[in-house]
Amino acid sequence: MEKLTVIKVGGKIVEEEATLQRLLSDFSKIEGHKVLVHGGGRSATAMATRLGIESKMVNGRRITDAEMLKVVTMVYAGLVNKTIVARLQSMGVNALGLTGADLNYMRSDKRPVKEVDYGFVGDVKEVNSDLLADLIHKGVVPVLAPLTHDKKGNMLNTNADTIAGEAAKALTSHFDVTLMYCFEKSGVLMDENDDNSVIPEITRPLFDKYVKDGIIQGGMIPKLENSFHAISAGVTKVIITKADEIGKNSGTMIH
Amino acid sequence: MEKLTVIKVGGKIVEEEATLQRLLSDFSKIEGHKVLVHGGGRSATAMATRLGIESKMVNGRRITDAEMLKVVTMVYAGLVNKTIVARLQSMGVNALGLTGADLNYMRSDKRPVKEVDYGFVGDVKEVNSDLLADLIHKGVVPVLAPLTHDKKGNMLNTNADTIAGEAAKALTSHFDVTLMYCFEKSGVLMDENDDNSVIPEITRPLFDKYVKDGIIQGGMIPKLENSFHAISAGVTKVIITKADEIGKNSGTMIH
Numbered sequence: 001m002e003k004l005t006v007i008k009v010g011g012k013i014v015e016e017e018a019t020l021q022r023l024l025s026d027f028s029k030i031e032g033h034k035v036l037v038h039g040g041g042r043s044a045t046a047m048a049t050r051l052g053i054e055s056k057m058v059n060g061r062r063i064t065d066a067e068m069l070k071v072v073t074m075v076y077a078g079l080v081n082k083t084i085v086a087r088l089q090s091m092g093v094n095a096l097g098l099t100g101a102d103l104n105y106m107r108s109d110k111r112p113v114k115e116v117d118y119g120f121v122g123d124v125k126e127v128n129s130d131l132l133a134d135l136i137h138k139g140v141v142p143v144l145a146p147l148t149h150d151k152k153g154n155m156l157n158t159n160a161d162t163i164a165g166e167a168a169k170a171l172t173s174h175f176d177v178t179l180m181y182c183f184e185k186s187g188v189l190m191d192e193n194d195d196n197s198v199i200p201e202i203t204r205p206l207f208d209k210y211v212k213d214g215i216i217q218g219g220m221i222p223k224l225e226n227s228f229h230a231i232s233a234g235v236t237k238v239i240i241t242k243a244d245e246i247g248k249n250s251g252t253m254i255h
Numbered sequence: 256m257e258k259l260t261v262i263k264v265g266g267k268i269v270e271e272e273a274t275l276q277r278l279l280s281d282f283s284k285i286e287g288h289k290v291l292v293h294g295g296g297r298s299a300t301a302m303a304t305r306l307g308i309e310s311k312m313v314n315g316r317r318i319t320d321a322e323m324l325k326v327v328t329m330v331y332a333g334l335v336n337k338t339i340v341a342r343l344q345s346m347g348v349n350a351l352g353l354t355g356a357d358l359n360y361m362r363s364d365k366r367p368v369k370e371v372d373y374g375f376v377g378d379v380k381e382v383n384s385d386l387l388a389d390l391i392h393k394g395v396v397p398v399l400a401p402l403t404h405d406k407k408g409n410m411l412n413t414n415a416d417t418i419a420g421e422a423a424k425a426l427t428s429h430f431d432v433t434l435m436y437c438f439e440k441s442g443v444l445m446d447e448n449d450d451n452s453v454i455p456e457i458t459r460p461l462f463d464k465y466v467k468d469g470i471i472q473g474g475m476i477p478k479l480e481n482s483f484h485a486i487s488a489g490v491t492k493v494i495i496t497k498a499d500e501i502g503k504n505s506g507t508m509i510h
Contacts, residue, residue, distance in 0.1 A: 047329075050306055051305055051306065070334055073333050073334055073337050073338075074302075074329035074330065074333035074334045075329065075333065076333070077332065077333040077336070077337050077352075078328050078329035078330065078331070078332040078333025078334065078336075079325055079328055079329045079333065081332070081333075082328050082332050082354055082356060082402070082410055083328075083410075085354070085356045085357055085404075086356040086404045086408050086409060086410050087408045089356050089359050089404060089406055089408075090406055090407050090408035094358060094359060095356070095357070096353075096357045096358050097332075097354075097356075097357050098351075099337055099340070099352075101337060101340045101341040101344050101350070101352075102340055102350070102351045102352050103349060103351050103395065104344050104349060131390075131393065131395070134393075135386075135390075138386065138389075140358065140386070147337070149340075149341045149344060151344055151345055152345050153341050153342045153344075153345035154341060155337055155338075155341050
C-alpha cells in the first residue's frame with residue numbers, strides 16, 4: 001500500500017502568520033500523500049469576543065451553543081480552512097478544505113448531556129473514506145477542519161485530535177498511514193520543563209509505567225491513549241513532535 | 256453526454272430559513288447530476304455590521320478590503336456554505352462545499368484598479384473542471400461559494416452569477432449543461448411589475464430588440480449577456496426563473 005501521512009497541527013500554529021507560513025512551507029515539502037488537520041480555537045474565541053459572545057470552556061473543551069456553533073463554523077470552515085487552502089495552492093499543493101459534512105466523510109452524534117451539556121459537539125460515529133482515498137490517490141491533499149455533521153442537517157464541533165485520529169484509522173484500509181501530532185513541545189518529555197528530554201519511543205508497557213510514576217501526566221495522557229487506539233486500529237506509527245520539526249525524524253514515536 | 260444542471264440561487268433565498276428549506280428540498284429532488292451555486296451578500300453585510308465594519312457598494316458590487324475579505328470568507332465559505340452542505344446531506348444529497356481555491360477549480364486575478372478600487376475581488380481566469388467532473392460522475396453534488404483564489408495565496412470575492420456561468424461553461428467539456436439562474440421574479444418580464452408577463456424564450460435578435468425598445472433594462476441586461484456568452488461557449492440552455500419554480504418547466508429560456 002502507498003504511504004500516507006496525516007498531520008494534525010494545533011490552533012496556535014495556524015493562527016499566527018509567521019508560524020503558519022513556515023508550517024505550510026514545511027508541509028508542502030513532505031513527500032507522498034498527505035492530509036492536514038487543523039484547529040482554530042484561539043481565532044474562534046477572538047471572533048466570539050468581537051461579536052459579544054462569551055466563550056465557556058469545561059475541562060479544556062468548548063461549550064458550543066447555537067451562537068458559538070455559527071462562530072466556529074465561520075472561523076474553522078471559513079477563515080482558517082480557506083486561508084490554509086489558498087496558501088497551499090500557492091505552493092503547488094492541490095488542497096481541498098473539508099468538514100465532516102462535505103462528502104459525508106465524517107458523521108457524528110451530538111454528545112449526550114451528562115454532568116455537562118457541551119451543546120453542539122459531536123462524537124464521531126462513522127467515517128466514509130472511499131471518496132477521500134480516491135481523491136488522495138489523484139494527488140489531492142485534504143485539509144480537515146475540526147467540524148463534523150450529524151446527517152440530520154446540523155454541523156457539530158469536534159476536537160481536531162479526534163478528527164485526525166479517526167481519519168487516520170479509516171484511511172488504513174487504503175494506505176500505510178503515519179499519524180503525526182504537532183504541538184508546541186519537541187515530543188513526550190521525561191521532564192516537562194526540559195525540551196531536550198524527549199522520550200524517543202513509547203510502547204504500551206512503558207506508557208503504563210510512566211503514567212504510574214507520574215512522568216506522563218495531564219493532557220498528554222489522552223493524546224497517548226488516542227495514539228495507542230490508532231495503532232490498534234491499524235495505523236502504522238504515531239509521531240508526537242514539534243510543528244517546526246515536521247518532516248524530520250524527531251519527536252516521540254508510538255508503534 | 257450525461258446531463259448536468261447548474262443552479263444559481265440568490266443570497267436572499269439561502270439566507271432565510273423558510274425559503275432555504277424549501278429551495279433545498281426542491282433542489283434535492285432534481286434528477287441527475289447537479290451543482291448549486293449560492294450567494295450570501297445579506298449575511299455578509301449583517302456580519303460586517305456586527306463586527307463594526309462598514310459595507311461599501313459601488314454599482315451594486317461590494318468593495319472588499321482586507322477586513323471585508325475575512326468577513327466574506329467566513330460567511331460564504333463557512334456559515335452559508337456549510338449550512339447548505341449539512342442540510343443537503345440530511346436529504347441524502349452527497350454535497351461537497353467548495354471555493355475556487357479548493358482543488359484549484361477556479362483561479363482569478365485581482366481586479367485591476369481603474370475608476371474604482373474593488374479591493375480583493377477576482378475576475379475569473381481559469382477553470383479546472385476535471386476533478387470536479389470526476390466527482391460529479393461519482394454522484395457528488397458540488398456546492399459553490401462565491402469565492403475564488405489567485406493561486407498566490409489569496410482568496411478573492413467573486414460574483415455568484417459569474418461563478419455559475421464560468422463553472423457551467425467549463426463543465427460543457429464533460430456534460431450536456433443547463434444553467435439556471437433563480438431569483439425573486441418568474442423570469443424575464445415584458446412588464447417588470449407584472450409577474451405574469453414572463454417572456455418564455457429569448458433569442459439574440461429578440462434580446463437586442465427588447466433592449467432597444469426599453470423592455471429589458473437594468474440588471475437584467477448583464478444577466479442576459481452572461482446567458483448568451485454561456486450559450487456561445489457550449490451551454491445547451493439557460494433558464495431564468497423563480498427559486499420556488501426550480502425543477503418545473505417555467506421561466507425564460509435562452510438557447
